[in-house]
Amino acid sequence: NAGVTQTPKFQVLKTGQSMTLQCAQDMNHEYMSWYRQDPGMGLRLIHYSVGAGITDQGEVPNGYNVSRSTTEDFPLRLLSAAPSQTSVYFCASRGTSTGELFFGEGSRLTVL
Amino acid sequence: DAKTTQPTSMDCAEGRAANLPCNHSTISGNEYVYWYRQIHSQGPQYIIHGLKNNETNEMASLIITEDRKSSTLILPHATLRDTAVYYCIVWAGGGNKLTFGTGTQLKVEL
Numbered sequence: 001n002a003g004v005t006q007t008p009k010f011q012v013l014k015t016g017q018s019m020t021l022q023c024a025q026d027m028n029h030e031y032m033s034w035y036r037q038d039p040g041m042g043l044r045l046i047h048y049s050v051g052a053g054i055t056d057q058g059e060v061p062n063g064y065n066v067s068r069s070t071t072e073d074f075p076l077r078l079l080s081a082a083p084s085q086t087s088v089y090f091c092a093s094r095g096t097s098t099g100e101l102f103f104g105e106g107s108r109l110t111v112l
Numbered sequence: 113d114a115k116t117t118q119p120t121s122m123d124c125a126e127g128r129a130a131n132l133p134c135n136h137s138t139i140s141g142n143e144y145v146y147w148y149r150q151i152h153s154q155g156p157q158y159i160i161h162g163l164k165n166n167e168t169n170e171m172a173s174l175i176i177t178e179d180r181k182s183s184t185l186i187l188p189h190a191t192l193r194d195t196a197v198y199y200c201i202v203w204a205g206g207g208n209k210l211t212f213g214t215g216t217q218l219k220v221e222l
Binding site: 004031033035041042043044045048050056058059088090092094098099100101102103104105106 | 144146148153154155156157158161197199203205206207209210211212213214215
């Protein structure tokens, strides 16, 4: 049981480039979400999904796209990276019985 | 979503109890109180949650006031490894989004 797996762990982009952060969970959780964390700050919700085919915006959705074609996967897309998107990104899924969030190890993105 | 207020930082001596307060005066009747912690730059880790009653598990105890407007997370015997940022969150579950505040930086010292 791998839990929540994020790839890549580290990435450096140039301004304007695009990329996708991958997130997969093997716990059959319906709810998945993406957070970003800037240095010295708390986590801010980007997008979330309550099931396949359903996504919604969080607190800071601008500049990011998501889709949820399967229960297992919830990729986060940056269409045109900006330096302001330099951050650590965490993916999380939630169990329905206790509501506990399970987090991935994080993806550290630097945009030059 | 209801908001929470936590002190920015707290210190605790190793071996002593760490009591971390949280105010959630606008909490709704169907919202639970959750506590998470984040050690260094790792992903946050679930600690405990409750609705009305006090709760205890192997990691901590959660005390919720009768009016549910505040709560306290208790680490009974803090160790250096408990140094982390602790987040108090209120959340109704289901399809509601779960947002974090800035948390309390707990520093456990010798």
